[in-house]
Amino acid sequence: MLDGKKPESSALEPWKDPAAEPYISIRNVTKRFGDFTAVNDVSLNVYRQELFCLLGGSGCGKSTLLRMLAGFEEPTSGQIFIDGQDMAGIPPYRRPVNMMFQSYALFPHMSVQDNVAFGLKQDNTPRSEIRDRVAAMLELVKLSPFARRKPHQLSGGQRQRVALARSLVKEPKLLLLDEPLGALDRKLRESTQFELMNLQDKLGVTFIVVTHDQEEAMTLASRIGVMNLGQIVQVGTPSEIYEYPTSRFVADFIGSVNMFAGRIVDEDSNYVRIAADEAGCTIFIDHGVAAPPSADLWVALRPEKINISREPPADTRENCVQGVIDGIAYMGDMSVFNVKLNTGRMVKVTRPNLIRRSEDTLTWDDHVWLHWHPASGVVLTT
Numbered sequence: 497m498l499d500g501k502k503p504e505s506s507a508l509e510p511w512k513d514p515a516a517e518p519y520i521s522i523r524n525v526t527k528r529f530g531d532f533t534a535v536n537d538v539s540l541n542v543y544r545q546e547l548f549c550l551l552g553g554s555g556c557g558k559s560t561l562l563r564m565l566a567g568f569e570e571p572t573s574g575q576i577f578i579d580g581q582d583m584a585g586i587p588p589y590r591r592p593v594n595m596m597f598q599s600y601a602l603f604p605h606m607s608v609q610d611n612v613a614f615g616l617k618q619d620n621t622p623r624s625e626i627r628d629r630v631a632a633m634l635e636l637v638k639l640s641p642f643a644r645r646k647p648h649q650l651s652g653g654q655r656q657r658v659a660l661a662r663s664l665v666k667e668p669k670l671l672l673l674d675e676p677l678g679a680l681d682r683k684l685r686e687s688t689q690f691e692l693m694n695l696q697d698k699l700g701v702t703f704i705v706v707t708h709d710q711e712e713a714m715t716l717a718s719r720i721g722v723m724n725l726g727q728i729v730q731v732g733t734p735s736e737i738y739e740y741p742t743s744r745f746v747a748d749f750i751g752s753v754n755m756f757a758g759r760i761v762d763e764d765s766n767y768v769r770i771a772a773d774e775a776g777c778t779i780f781i782d783h784g785v786a787a788p789p790s791a792d793l794w795v796a797l798r799p800e801k802i803n804i805s806r807e808p809p810a811d812t813r814e815n816c817v818q819g820v821i822d823g824i825a826y827m828g829d830m831s832v833f834n835v836k837l838n839t840g841r842m843v844k845v846t847r848p849n850l851i852r853r854s855e856d857t858l859t860w861d862d863h864v865w866l867h868w869h870p871a872s873g874v875v876l877t878t
Contacts, residue, residue, distance in 0.1 A: 511543060520540075522540040522541075523539055524537050524539055526538075527571055527572050535557040535560050537727070540721060540731065547702075548702075548703065548721065549705045549720045551713040553708055559674055565578075566588055567586060567587055578593065593669070594615075595672040596662075600656060601659070602647040602662075607643065611647070616665060636698070638657070639658065656676065657688075669701065672706075673704070675707055692716065693715075705717070710749070714750075720737050722750070724749075730746045740874065741874060744794055747796040747874065747876060753796050753799075754798075754799065756775045756794060757793075760787065767780065767782055767783065767784065769781075775839065775841065776817055776838055776841075777814065777816060778815075779873055781875055795873045795876075796875075797868060798872070800847075802866050803867050803868060804845045806862060808865045815867055817839075817865075821862045822834045822860070830846050831847050831849060833845045833846070845866060
């Protein structure tokens with residue numbers, strides 16, 4: 497920033513600004529197919545220039561919600577507004593929206609530049625304007641040298657960029673992307689994620705991305721809406737979704753987690769102690785929780801937040817268990833340990849491989865101590 501000032505938080509996070517007007521407003525939308533409810537009473541606001549991800553497993557309703565935004569499906573009930581306009585009855589071709597499909601749907605007999613120009617020609621855009629806009633878009637997605645090639649002469653990543661260019665050349669206010677990187681291999685997918693983010697930032701277009709890939713959503717999104725059984729069960733930034741899940745489903749769906757059932761044995765406004773028979777210890781949480789003493793609850797612990805060592809920590813009274821290493825997976829940047837606790841419960845622990853060789857290298861059948869900070873556990877009641 498040239499003036500050395502930080503931008504207002506409301507500009508970076510408009511969803512926190514009560515005065516901000518949502519660009520997309522989904523209000524109590526339900527979609528039924530016969531007796532099956534694909535989307536169940538969903539309400540959601542998405543703001544201008546957001547890169548929002550709808551994340552969920554197969555059949556959760558995310559693609560159906562995307563198709564209703566595009567106009568390919570009509571809600572059974574509820575309303576969808578885009579830029580303040582009710583979309584009821586407005587066909588896809590009259591909406592300020594374009595959609596990029598997982599299959600890319602390129603015309604195999606057309607060159608790259610003709611594929612990109614197709615929508616503009618359909619709109620009877622002047623020939624000189626088509627030429628200039630297509631050239632600019634191909635330059636933006638780094639495909640100018642491939643303008644005359646056919647889709648079969650391109651790599652998977654290049655075909656993905658052709659489809660993206662064709663979607664963006666019509667300058668939509670909203671771009672919907674249905675599993676846009678699903679056909680790419682892992683390494684290419686990772687690099688393309690950052691290209692997609694940079695492109696969205698340059699153009700200022702609002703993106704809504706549907707994906708089942710948690711890592712992809714965490715990398716791309718300004719915010720994530722996690723879907724399950726036709727409902728959005730949590731909306732938040734990637735860090736909020738990961739660090740502060742509001743349910744066992746979200747905690748388990750996003751990343752890896754160890755979940756311990758327990759009961760409150762001591763509480764105050766500043767802490768809570770939970771007896772967890774599965775863990776074989778008392779778990780101390782350094783903040784209060786909104787749950788009655790008799791409530792069933794669970795403590796979620798991420799594998800990377802658990803320390804593992806042969807030697808016991810200074811204090812073994814709480815947040816500390818013993819076990820035996822039952823399996824190890826070397827992942828390069830980290831090692832994953834499966835530890836069988838004295839209670840018989842299996843726990844996953846990860847540790848970064850900060851140096852090539854460690855003097856305290858742990859191996860199978862080692863007896864180890866696991867311990868964690870009082871702020872590491874998340875208490876869940878649903």
